[in-house]
Amino acid sequence: MGSSGATVGALLVEGDVIAAVGDAALASAAEHADTVEVDLGGGFLMPSFGDGHAHPLLGGLEFVGPAVRPCSSVEEIVAEVRKYAEANPDEEWIVGASYDGSLAEGGLFDARWLDEAVPDRPVALRAWDYHTMWVNSVALERAGITADTPDPVLGEIPHRADGSVLGTLREWGAVDLVTAVVPPRDEDTRIAALGTAADYYLARGVTWVQDAWVEPGDVDTYLEAARRGALRIRFNLAQYADPRHFDSQLDGFAEAHRRVDELGSPFLTANTVKFFADGVVENETGALLAPYCSGLHEHGMRVWEGDSLAQAAARVDALGLQIHIHAIGDAAVRQALDAIEHAIESNGPRDRRPVIAHVQLVDDADLARFANLGVIPCMQPLWAQMDALMTVLTIPRLGVERADRQYRMRTLADSGAPLALGSDWPVSSGAPLDGIAIGVSRRTPEGEPEGGWTPEEILGIERxxxxxxxxxxxxxxxxxxWGRLEVGASADLLWLERDPRHVPPHELPTVRVLGTYVRGELAYSP
Structure with missing residues (x-):
């Protein structure tokens, strides 16, 4: 597939770049006796995928702890944690991710359930959303969390009816109380996790990933991995901006960018800063213009109060770094757009390409602002389906009418907004074809509902x-x-067994990856 979407018959790679396409590639190849020919065997060659928003280090580390992600019940999770603890008697903490938050009513999990599996060591499990943690009683004790512990800034500690701490921690203000006392993974384990993430992505045709939440220690890990030659796909780092101590972070953002730039690795950049404008709908911490249906958290949670997000965004923008804002609710999306508009007004025109990730809800009045401000909506097509998460947790909180205005990818693209897609892996599958299958059908893998949920938002396969x-x-x-098959582009290529443009949506996840190339080198083959 050429850069225009047209299909051509041949592509020539010299070194690590595309030298010719179509008839010109055939003619040039014929002039060189040492040309190596790869027969696609009826398959399809296209640019490799990028992932516009993900958490590869966290995803790689999931494979280190108990395998709770495939579990379909609380009982299965508890059994898996018990099995892992018995197999690893010397581990001081049992740390894992990421369980399905819809398996307990209201997403509330009890510490006593984990106590049945591991009563004598701390257990900490991240939920699928990475905004929530489920811990056992020993972990609560190690973190000093008691019935008298107040809800921290940017966090919530749910309690049982008798006032005792339940064992579920919501948002990072609460989660940080536990992570602060969890021993860090050693550097070799963390670098190996990046290798695991690379293996995962290459097998799915992805060669560039936006790591959308990077702490200072993570920057060090990436730099060391690059020095060791352990990075096999491209990563861009988005350093996390914390409103609780943002002023002290600015110099660090610039310094990390400088360190990565000076290293000069073709696989590593650090051009971005990540902001959270809100939480998630499923915790009722996504920031909404109108209250939640339950009213438990009313309008949700704004991470940055007043005009503080706008001021912080302008300061990051002044450093020449890219703004990347997590915004789930319509109030958060508006606040993010306001912040970007303020940065533009404060610092003048330049090629800044600000990103708002997720954009689960956007008010009609704000739709045109993406194109007008040059804001990239980086959206997750896999989420636009009527699965258990949507029906059990999301719709009851939003109500049907508001829920039907979620993930307006086609509307935004039609408005002229420069749409990019991502997975948020390991929150959800990092396979682009899994997400595209939903984006082009708005149906679950089981084919529900007939005709698609909110079918007016179905994307065309080319788009x-x-x-x-x-x-x-x-x-x-x-x-x-990269990202196009044209002369001079890096040969970052994906070889599929079939042309996905002619595959029924429900079959897209079954299309096999036969090869993934990075800079002209075969980096994955089955």
Missing amino acids: ALTAYTAGVAEQAFAERT
């Missing part, structure tokens, strides 16, 4: 493929480097 390739390359400031 979806472009948003997951060239769209992400534009987000990465890399449209002249």
Whole structure:
């Protein structure tokens, strides 16, 4: 598939770049006796995918702890934790991710359930959303969390009816109380986790990933991995901006960017800063213009109060770094757009390509602002389906009418907004074809509902493929480097067994990856 979407018969790679396409590739190859020919065998060659928003280090580390992600009940999770603890008697903490938050009513999990599996060591499990943690009683004790502990800033500690601490911690203000006392993984384990993440992505045709939440220690891990030659795909780092101590972070953002830039690795950049504008709907911490249906948290949680997000965004923008804002609710999306508009007004015109990730709800009045401000909506097509998460947790909180205005990908793309796609892996599958299958059908893997949920938002397959390739390359400031099959572009390529443009949506996840190339080298083959 060429850069225009047209299909061509041949592509020539010299070194690590595309030298010719179509008839010109055939003619040039014929002039060189040492040309190595790869027969696609009826398959399909296209630009490799990028992932515009993910957490690869966290995803890789999931494979280190108990395998709770596949579990379909609380009992299965508890059994898996018990099995892992018995197999690892010397581990001081049992740490894992990421369980399905819809398996307990209201997403509330009890510490006593984990106590049955491991009563004598602390257990800490991240939920699928990474905004929530489930811990056992020993972990609560180690963290000093008691019935008298007040809810921290940017966090919530749910209690049982008798006032005792339940064991579920919501949002990072509460989660941080536990992570602060969890021993860190050693550096070799963390670097190996990046290798695991690379293996995962290459097998799914992805060669560039936006790590959307990077702490200072993570920057060190990436730098050491790059020095060791352990990075096998491209990563861009988004350093996490914390409103609780933002002023002290600014110099660190610039210094980390400088350190990564000076290293000069073709696989590592640190051009971005990540803000959270809110939490998630499922915790009722996503910031909404109108109250939640339950009213438990009313309008949700704003991470940055007043105009503080706008002021912080302007300061990051002044450093020449890219703004990347998590915004789930419509109030958060509006606050994020306001912040970006303020940065533009404060610092003047430049090629900044600000990103708002997720954009689960956007008010009609704000739709045109994405294109007008040059804001990239980086959205997760896999979430636009009527699965258990949607029906059990999301819709009861939003109500049907408001829920039907979620994930307006086609509307935003039609407005002229430069749509990019991502997975948020390990929150959800990091396979682009899994997400595209939903984005082009708005149906579950089981085919529900007939005709698609909110079918007016169905993306065309060409548009979806472009948003997951060239769209992400534009987000990465890399449209002249990768994301297209054109002369001079890096040979970051994906070889599929079939042309996905002619595959029924429900079959897209079954299309096999036959090869993934990075800079002209075969990095994955089955």
